[in-house]
Amino acid sequence: xxxxxxxxxxxxxxxxxxxxxxxxxxxxxxxxxxxxxxxxxxxxxxxxxxxxxxxxxxxxxxxxxxxxxxxxxxxxxxxxxxxxxxxxxxx
Numbered sequence: 001x002x003x004x005x006x007x008x009x010x011x012x013x014x015x016x017x018x019x020x021x022x023x024x025x026x027x028x029x030x031x032x033x034x035x036x037x038x039x040x041x042x043x044x045x046x047x048x049x050x051x052x053x054x055x056x057x058x059x060x061x062x063x064x065x066x067x068x069x070x071x072x073x074x075x076x077x078x079x080x081x082x083x084x085x086x087x088x089x090x091x
Contacts, residue, residue, distance in 0.1 A: 007031045052077070 010032050014020035029036065054062070059073075066073040 010035055 008027065010027075011019075011023065014023065062077055063073045066076040069076060
């Protein structure tokens, strides 16, 4: 007959993400089903991130223009590419 292993009590709260990660790296969540609550999570995975290599000078100009506009450089790059590619399609 197998002895039932004693399950360590789960902390009320973790002080850091690292502390939580360390706990769950060494514990089986199925042993805590009675204290964990089910939550519904909705995720929108429509956006994708792509790596585009830029010349250093172009990257600096992009960053400066984005800073002046008050937007992140990746948003400005996406906007500029979209405008250029759509205008090319109209020709």
